[in-house]
Amino acid sequence: MAWVRMHLKATCNINKSNFNDWFTGHLNFQIDLFPMMPRHNLYKIQSYVQASCQKHDINYVIKPLFKAFIDIFLSLELSGRVWRETYLEFVEST
Structure with a gap:
């Protein structure tokens, strides 16, 4: 379950x-x-x-289809922001 x-x-x-x-x-x-x-x-x-x-x-x-697309784009934006911050921290530490 x-x-x-x-x-x-x-x-x-x-x-x-x-x-x-x-x-x-x-x-x-x-x-x-x-x-x-x-x-x-x-x-x-x-x-x-x-x-x-x-x-x-x-x-x-x-x-609704439009609401689902908005949720997908917001989720992708958040994931991209997390990835970018992690990448920038890595670059700065090297």
């Missing part, structure tokens, strides 16, 4: 729409990702996964 909690903290689903399905190649259901299930059927199990998350008090996040 710890792996499931960690997975759900690190990812989210993107709202289902014809555009989002096409744009993401039906991979807008990252929480409901089952390797043997065809991507275009992932939305069909969403309600079961949500119910399981609710039963175990696990946060299930669904975002």
